[in-house]
Amino acid sequence: MRIDVKPCPLGHVRVRRIVKTTLESVKTFGAVSVYVTDDSTVRKLNRRYLGRNRMTDVLAFPLDDETDEKTFLGEVVVSGERALKRVSRKSRVVQKGTKTAIKSADLKKMLESELARYIIHGVLHLAGYEDSDEQSAGRMREWEDKVLARLSFYLYPATG
Numbered sequence: 001m002r003i004d005v006k007p008c009p010l011g012h013v014r015v016r017r018i019v020k021t022t023l024e025s026v027k028t029f030g031a032v033s034v035y036v037t038d039d040s041t042v043r044k045l046n047r048r049y050l051g052r053n054r055m056t057d058v059l060a061f062p063l064d065d066e067t068d069e070k071t072f073l074g075e076v077v078v079s080g081e082r083a084l085k086r087v088s089r090k091s092r093v094v095q096k097g098t099k100t101a102i103k104s105a106d107l108k109k110m111l112e113s114e115l116a117r118y119i120i121h122g123v124l125h126l127a128g129y130e131d132s133d134e135q136s137a138g139r140m141r142e143w144e145d146k147v148l149a150r151l152s153f154y155l156y157p158a159t160g
Contacts, residue, residue, distance in 0.1 A: 030071035060125035076122030109154040
């Protein structure tokens with residue numbers, strides 16, 4: 001498994017564990033490359049390879065390549081910048097609703113959970129899961145929550 005991570009609070013070991021646990025949960029096995037980058041890079045890749053000139057939080061590029069007796073499932077590209085923006089937005093909503101400050105440790109947990117969710121989502125796509133309609137998106141969200149809970153990540157309500 002190749003993991004390319006620009007500054008990311010999860011680190012290589014946790015990213016490997018997220019990928020492994022996700023694949024085991026859906027009874028799929030193989031190698032996955034994970035790349036955590038910025039919004040600009042994700043948007044460029046989305047435009048170049050998928051023909052979509054818009055931002056997204058995660059891209060999955062499935063491959064069917066037999067290498068070294070292992071199947072290389074593909075690559076997952078995650079926007080760490082998008083995760084940070086989303087957590088920042090969610091924390092402001094929580095602060096307004098409760099009128100209490102969020103501790104930096106909680107913000108870090110929220111960011112780690114958001115990044116983990118993106119990675120899980122991408123790996124699920126590589127395992128053949130789709131989110132093209134409400135029902136399938138709901139099933140993917142359920143799998144994401146199960147894997148996050150299994151890995152003891154902080155769970156908070158998912159919002160756009």
